[in-house]
Amino acid sequence: MTEENRYARGWDKLKEIDGQAGERVIESLKDIAPDLGRYVIEFPFGDVYSRPGLDLKSREIATVAALTALGTAAPQLKVHLHAALNVGCTRTEIVEIMIQMAVYAGFPAALNGVMLAKEVFAERDDRESG
Amino acid sequence: MTEENRYARGWDKLKEIDGQAGERVIESLKDIAPDLGRYVIEFPFGDVYSRPGLDLKSREIATVAALTALGTAAPQLKVHLHAALNVGCTRTEIVEIMIQMAVYAGFPAALNGVMLAKEVFAERDDRESG
Amino acid sequence: MTEENRYARGWDKLKEIDGQAGERVIESLKDIAPDLGRYVIEFPFGDVYSRPGLDLKSREIATVAALTALGTAAPQLKVHLHAALNVGCTRTEIVEIMIQMAVYAGFPAALNGVMLAKEVFAERDDRESG
Amino acid sequence: MTEENRYARGWDKLKEIDGQAGERVIESLKDIAPDLGRYVIEFPFGDVYSRPGLDLKSREIATVAALTALGTAAPQLKVHLHAALNVGCTRTEIVEIMIQMAVYAGFPAALNGVMLAKEVFAERDDRESG
Amino acid sequence: MTEENRYARGWDKLKEIDGQAGERVIESLKDIAPDLGRYVIEFPFGDVYSRPGLDLKSREIATVAALTALGTAAPQLKVHLHAALNVGCTRTEIVEIMIQMAVYAGFPAALNGVMLAKEVFAERDDRESG
Amino acid sequence: MTEENRYARGWDKLKEIDGQAGERVIESLKDIAPDLGRYVIEFPFGDVYSRPGLDLKSREIATVAALTALGTAAPQLKVHLHAALNVGCTRTEIVEIMIQMAVYAGFPAALNGVMLAKEVFAERDDRESG
Numbered sequence: 002m003t004e005e006n007r008y009a010r011g012w013d014k015l016k017e018i019d020g021q022a023g024e025r026v027i028e029s030l031k032d033i034a035p036d037l038g039r040y041v042i043e044f045p046f047g048d049v050y051s052r053p054g055l056d057l058k059s060r061e062i063a064t065v066a067a068l069t070a071l072g073t074a075a076p077q078l079k080v081h082l083h084a085a086l087n088v089g090c091t092r093t094e095i096v097e098i099m100i101q102m103a104v105y106a107g108f109p110a111a112l113n114g115v116m117l118a119k120e121v122f123a124e125r126d127d128r129e130s131g
Numbered sequence: 132m133t134e135e136n137r138y139a140r141g142w143d144k145l146k147e148i149d150g151q152a153g154e155r156v157i158e159s160l161k162d163i164a165p166d167l168g169r170y171v172i173e174f175p176f177g178d179v180y181s182r183p184g185l186d187l188k189s190r191e192i193a194t195v196a197a198l199t200a201l202g203t204a205a206p207q208l209k210v211h212l213h214a215a216l217n218v219g220c221t222r223t224e225i226v227e228i229m230i231q232m233a234v235y236a237g238f239p240a241a242l243n244g245v246m247l248a249k250e251v252f253a254e255r256d257d258r259e260s261g
Numbered sequence: 262m263t264e265e266n267r268y269a270r271g272w273d274k275l276k277e278i279d280g281q282a283g284e285r286v287i288e289s290l291k292d293i294a295p296d297l298g299r300y301v302i303e304f305p306f307g308d309v310y311s312r313p314g315l316d317l318k319s320r321e322i323a324t325v326a327a328l329t330a331l332g333t334a335a336p337q338l339k340v341h342l343h344a345a346l347n348v349g350c351t352r353t354e355i356v357e358i359m360i361q362m363a364v365y366a367g368f369p370a371a372l373n374g375v376m377l378a379k380e381v382f383a384e385r386d387d388r389e390s391g
Numbered sequence: 392m393t394e395e396n397r398y399a400r401g402w403d404k405l406k407e408i409d410g411q412a413g414e415r416v417i418e419s420l421k422d423i424a425p426d427l428g429r430y431v432i433e434f435p436f437g438d439v440y441s442r443p444g445l446d447l448k449s450r451e452i453a454t455v456a457a458l459t460a461l462g463t464a465a466p467q468l469k470v471h472l473h474a475a476l477n478v479g480c481t482r483t484e485i486v487e488i489m490i491q492m493a494v495y496a497g498f499p500a501a502l503n504g505v506m507l508a509k510e511v512f513a514e515r516d517d518r519e520s521g
Numbered sequence: 522m523t524e525e526n527r528y529a530r531g532w533d534k535l536k537e538i539d540g541q542a543g544e545r546v547i548e549s550l551k552d553i554a555p556d557l558g559r560y561v562i563e564f565p566f567g568d569v570y571s572r573p574g575l576d577l578k579s580r581e582i583a584t585v586a587a588l589t590a591l592g593t594a595a596p597q598l599k600v601h602l603h604a605a606l607n608v609g610c611t612r613t614e615i616v617e618i619m620i621q622m623a624v625y626a627g628f629p630a631a632l633n634g635v636m637l638a639k640e641v642f643a644e645r646d647d648r649e650s651g
Numbered sequence: 652m653t654e655e656n657r658y659a660r661g662w663d664k665l666k667e668i669d670g671q672a673g674e675r676v677i678e679s680l681k682d683i684a685p686d687l688g689r690y691v692i693e694f695p696f697g698d699v700y701s702r703p704g705l706d707l708k709s710r711e712i713a714t715v716a717a718l719t720a721l722g723t724a725a726p727q728l729k730v731h732l733h734a735a736l737n738v739g740c741t742r743t744e745i746v747e748i749m750i751q752m753a754v755y756a757g758f759p760a761a762l763n764g765v766m767l768a769k770e771v772f773a774e775r776d777d778r779e780s781g
Contacts, residue, residue, distance in 0.1 A: 201462075
């Protein structure tokens with residue numbers, strides 16, 4: 002497989018999962034670190050999310066859980082809260098993941114995660130009613 | 132609901148999910164911090180894992196992802212690798228979660244997670260062939 | 262003990278320690294994750310802060326130290342800086358905790374903690390002179 | 392004040408708080424990074440722990456809480472569990488700090504902290520009965 | 522060596538490396554924790570950055586890498602992005618460090634680091650064209 | 652460029668930098684997660700370490716600093732302490748990086764880093780005298 006195929010596969014996967022939020026991330030890298038943008042497309046999306054063996058909804062559950070627990074990646078968690086909803090997670094399921102993270106990373110991690118989910122849910126309500 | 136019911140519900144859930152590994156954790160707390168053992172049963176298992184809204188397999192995917200990403204909870208990650216397999220995750224799915232964590236927490240987190248998965252898979256092979 | 266008692270005990274303790282800041286956190290969860298709000302009242306406040314064996318001032322010293330060291334919980338650290346002052350810590354003691362965290366979590370953690378303390382002290386000065 | 396005074400003050404404070412465990416840390420640095428050993432004596436002990444404004448017992452409560460929450464400093468947490476007991480914390484108070492860290496850093500942090508406390512309490516029982 | 526010399530040496534080193542950004546940090550501590558400001562000058566700058574054995578450019582590479590990986594020190598990372606450029610790192614080298622941190626701390630750490638670099642580069646462009 | 656070229660370039664770079672330690676990591680993944688082994692070769696080594704813009708010695712300074720600061724990657728830090736020495740860092744420079752991490756991630760991170768460096772230096776002394 003050529004790198005061109007890998008990039009194309011990653012770009013399709015990024016658009017399928019993250020939608021416009023993902024494209025904006027790549028866009029923001031263009032003038033400072035375009036190669037990092039290319040790697041984001043190639044490795045996470047072209048390689049990892051394109052793998053069989055775990056369905057996309059489960060992959061987003063894992064990502065939302067991990068980013069909530071780490072607590073150092075608010076912009077990326079917002080992108081993946083949209084992504085989780087895009088690939089079939091319900092709002093209830095997302096809130097359940099946040100509550101569960103109180104057990105493994107403490108209540109502050111869960112509370113900060115819920116506040117970001119609240120922002121994302123409001124953005125989607127605005128968009129739908131817009 | 133009384134605390135007695137909550138404890139009983141948590142204890143049942145702990146045994147369903149974590150099996151003997153979970154019971155050993157509670158046992159090890161008896162002589163030093165028995166109330167922490169009681170809280171482990173009541174809050175994570177009696178409250179959180181007993182909630183509707185997210186199935187047990189998805190809950191374990193979230194926990195395995197979070198503990199792999201944090202990288203500070205090897206003993207608990209081992210318990211939950213057993214738990215994930217107990218509630219229906221395949222070995223392939225677990226390895227996929229680990230690979231995905233390379234994206235969000237770096238390759239060392241993924242590599243250390245895979246090494247723990249290797250230990251857990253071997254423990255289960257030993258048990259089955261024992 | 263019934264869950265109702267536990268909730269009531271937690272709610273009293275939350276108001277004693279965190280005051281209005283704690284109530285605002287619970288309020289903000291009402292429309293998205295009311296059960297997480299209930300758990301905050303029941304487990305940290307109804308269970309943990311209500312325990313004998315460590316006085317409230319020492320408990321807040323532990324919380325302020327931990328949240329400063331983790332560096333991922335600015336909103337919760339602000340709540341607990343108010344809480345620490347509410348249960349008898351002096352401003353000097355709080356600054357000492359921050360300075361000490363430079364040793365265990367690095368100077369950035371200490372500096373970020375001090376900047377939050379500065380905000381909290383100013384909020385209380387405003388309130389008193391208001 | 393000269394650096395010589397600062398070093399002497401730090402060394403006295405280190406011995407007062409950490410006892411032999413602290414001296415062993417400095418000893419282990421002699422052949423690889425003696426200056427780091429000198430800085431440990433001068434800055435944490437000569438500067439920080441020698442400050443007025445927060446009593447030694449409260450300082451050790453802060454340190455034990457922070458290291459338990461961080462989860463990346465097992466050897467240092469063991470030294471400071473001894474130190475906390477040396478300056479007046481009871482075993483009960485230490486277990487209470489650990490339980491409280493479940494709230495702020497998650498149950499794995501609390502469980503790993505309790506297991507280290509168990510080791511430290513056993514070391515002290517051995518020493519006393521030895 | 523007296524503490525007065527150490528402070529003077531640290532202050533000179535702070536100004537050499539961090540420039541006005543470093544002075545502003547010390548200034549902001551004056552009314553709340555002046556001793557923490559003094560320690561920042563004495564220990565990191567008077568002691569550590571003044572040591573032989575590693576050149577200043579390599580020291581800033583280490584600091585930028587560590588703060589990007591930790592992800593909890595945005596204000597300090599901005600100061601040290603300026604510092605790195607002050608002591609001879611090129612913008613390209615800084616972007617390379619960020620890209621490399623994707624490997625060790627995950628893509629969110631790298632992306633957040635690049636966004637801060639973008640702000641710092643713009644501040645310097647403004648200053649030069651101002 | 653084809654993926655085959657990328658893999659070959661990564662494998663050469665891995666051997667140049669990490670030597671046998673790197674090969675052992677890939678070997679250990681063969682029976683559980685061979686694709687993760689392939690990604691380690693392709694992305695960190697084939698893509699990142701093969702980039703111009705930052706020399707290999709500076710890259711290893713960044714990696715050693717980041718892994719020491721994170722404190723969750725002891726096996727990988729050992730590999731990269733060997734790697735740093737392989738590409739031209741002196742033992743003194745490595746100890747300086749560790750000391751500097753006390754400033755940014757706290758003394759425990761620095762102390763644990765130094766203890767790993769001590770092990771690595773001893774392994775190399777044994778090898779040379781063997």
